[in-house]
Amino acid sequence: MASNLKIDVQDKDLLVTLREFFRLILEQEDISAIFVSQRLPMKNTIMPALVTDSKTLDRTDPLAPAFPINGAKLLSRLTRKSSGEKIAAVLRPCEIRAFTELLKLKQGKTDDLIIIGIDCLGAFRNTDYFRFVEKNPERSTELFIDSVLSGKGTTAGGIDLAPACKACEFPIAPNNADISIGLIGIDVKNQVLIEARTSAGEEICKKLNLSETKKTAERKTAVDNLVAQRIEYRDKMFAETRDTVDNLEKLTAYLAGCINCYNCRVACPVCYCKECVFVTDVFYHEPSQYLHWAKRKGILKMPSDTLFYHITRLAHSSMACVGCGQCSNACPNEISVMELFRTVAEKTQSAFGYEAGRSLDEPPPLSVFEKDEFLEVAQT
Amino acid sequence: MEDFEPVIVAFVCNWCTYTAADLAGTSRLSYPKNIRLIRVMCTGMVDPQYVIKALLEGADGVLVSGCHPGDCHYINGNYKARRRIKLLKTILPQIGFEQERLKLTWIGASDGIRFAEIMRELVDQLTEIGQSQAKLKMVI
Numbered sequence A: 001m002a003s004n005l006k007i008d009v010q011d012k013d014l015l016v017t018l019r020e021f022f023r024l025i026l027e028q029e030d031i032s033a034i035f036v037s038q039r040l041p042m043k044n045t046i047m048p049a050l051v052t053d054s055k056t057l058d059r060t061d062p063l064a065p066a067f068p069i070n071g072a073k074l075l076s077r078l079t080r081k082s083s084g085e086k087i088a089a090v091l092r093p094c095e096i097r098a099f100t101e102l103l104k105l106k107q108g109k110t111d112d113l114i115i116i117g118i119d120c121l122g123a124f125r126n127t128d129y130f131r132f133v134e135k136n137p138e139r140s141t142e143l144f145i146d147s148v149l150s151g152k153g154t155t156a157g158g159i160d161l162a163p164a165c166k167a168c169e170f171p172i173a174p175n176n177a178d179i180s181i182g183l184i185g186i187d188v189k190n191q192v193l194i195e196a197r198t199s200a201g202e203e204i205c206k207k208l209n210l211s212e213t214k215k216t217a218e219r220k221t222a223v224d225n226l227v228a229q230r231i232e233y234r235d236k237m238f239a240e241t242r243d244t245v246d247n248l249e250k251l252t253a254y255l256a257g258c259i260n261c262y263n264c265r266v267a268c269p270v271c272y273c274k275e276c277v278f279v280t281d282v283f284y285h286e287p288s289q290y291l292h293w294a295k296r297k298g299i300l301k302m303p304s305d306t307l308f309y310h311i312t313r314l315a316h317s318s319m320a321c322v323g324c325g326q327c328s329n330a331c332p333n334e335i336s337v338m339e340l341f342r343t344v345a346e347k348t349q350s351a352f353g354y355e356a357g358r359s360l361d362e363p364p365p366l367s368v369f370e371k372d373e374f375l376e377v378a379q380t
Numbered sequence B: 001m002e003d004f005e006p007v008i009v010a011f012v013c014n015w016c017t018y019t020a021a022d023l024a025g026t027s028r029l030s031y032p033k034n035i036r037l038i039r040v041m042c043t044g045m046v047d048p049q050y051v052i053k054a055l056l057e058g059a060d061g062v063l064v065s066g067c068h069p070g071d072c073h074y075i076n077g078n079y080k081a082r083r084r085i086k087l088l089k090t091i092l093p094q095i096g097f098e099q100e101r102l103k104l105t106w107i108g109a110s111d112g113i114r115f116a117e118i119m120r121e122l123v124d125q126l127t128e129i130g131q132s133q134a135k136l137k138m139v140i
Helices: A014-026 A052-057 A071-079 A092-103 A126-135 A139-147 A200-206 A219-242 A248-254 A263-267 A287-295 A306-320 A326-330 A335-353 B017-026 B046-057 B077-095 B113-131
Strands: A004-006 A031-039 A046-051 A086-091 A113-119 A177-181 A191-196 B008-013 B035-040 B061-066 B102-106
Touching: A004 A014, A004 A200, A004 B061, A014 A031, A014 A052, A014 A086, A014 A139, A014 A191, A014 A200, A031 A052, A031 A071, A046 A052, A071 A086, A071 A092, A071 B102, A092 A113, A113 A200, A126 A139, A177 A200, A191 A200, A219 A335, A248 A306, A263 A326, A263 B061, A306 A335, A306 B046, A306 B077, A326 A335, B008 B017, B008 B113, B017 B035, B017 B061, B017 B113, B035 B113, B046 B061, B046 B077, B061 B077, B061 B113, B077 B102
Parallel strands: A031 A086, A086 A113, A113 A177, B008 B035, B008 B061, B061 B102
Antiparallel strands: A004 A191, A031 A046, A177 A191
16 A cells, blocks of 8 residues: 655755655644754764754754664653654664564554654764764765765775674664655665655655655665675674574673673663663672672672673563664673674574564564463473 | 582472472472472563573572463463563573473472472483583673
8 A cells, every 4th residue: 555656856965855855744734843863063973853943954864874872762752642742753664663662562652653764774883983973074974875875885984884784684664664765776866765654654745745656676676685685694693693602601701891881771772671670779689698609609700690681681672672783882891782682582583483573463472372382391 | 420419499389389399298209309499479470580590590400380271370370481481491592501401390289299200300300411501600
């Protein structure tokens, strides 16, 4: 039922065209605000923002290779109760997929929300992005877009995508986006593909009077090739990570730099508990307890419970992991948290025939059960 | 290691397996003393975290045991437990814990004899595979 539409690119400038598209959406009567990445006025950096004044949309920058935070958690704050007004949100595919997981947990609503997905060109690690804009203070996003969409590769200015993006097989918005903006395999010097995927999306696009177009074979080929490339990288990453953590000693080495700051938990869009057990006083042990533990093996690494924390998080959230890589981004000590999570999550999700973020119709596996399943798990 | 005695932490439900253990005791059945029973109201309340903590603290094996499917005192807690154990059995081998170190069984309240049998089997199995890696290596 999706309709394929297009917008013409003005003066061969993709960013300006997208900004104009967002302005038209924001100026629609029933839409009060648009949630979209902005280049901040006070510093050359990118953060999501809730925009109500269309004049400020000239700093909108949804394609900058910066991904400081997964917007799903922020969107959950904006939609957990009705504000009485409708908003549109421009999101990367992994943000939509993470939001889908939160919707399943009733930590967000779509009643007053229009989800606009945009083809993701990937992003750099936070620290890499800062280096990138320092080297290219002007038109950094344009440089990146040109490099990626012209096929010259993702290494703009000598800096490459974050591993999470290189391993991401979902560069296109998932089906529950109301509107999807297509760039990959499209002649973006001239036009941008707009897909209205839901009736709400259709309604908006109708008001914008967009002309129709067809999905081309070039787009399909370009997307398929990109996904194949990503899957190849991903599977290599899985194999390497498996070898690196396949016993406790190796996993201990893998996580040796961890200082239990729990940044990965804070950055994770699908770590859903309102209050995490690891920040309660459950783990403020008695001083005598630490001494007891230390005496057992002659040494106790402090802070303790590091492995316990990470394995627990694997058990609690790997099922919902969408692979956005914010955990790695947030780690102050450069632990490859994303690689560990995705590698374990691949097995846990496939054990339940589940794929995080795929569909709202699939309940989180640990929230349901069947009477006759996994019979091999229990000894009779 | 000949004198290796595995340590087993068992989370047993109040209504079935704990009662079965009680029955085994009052029936004067003997079973190995390697088991540390932790009574919980239902296997459905055993957070994966409990199992992980026990294994990292050096337990050689963890047993979760409750009512037979269909007999749960809380209607369906044991079905939920089964999914959680499935999850753990997917994660733990990836970081080097043998499948045998985590076991889920259903032992009804009247199965005192079965309780004793399963405990003996479990101790034999764990004695065979030896000490847990968490006991031998530094765990951070």
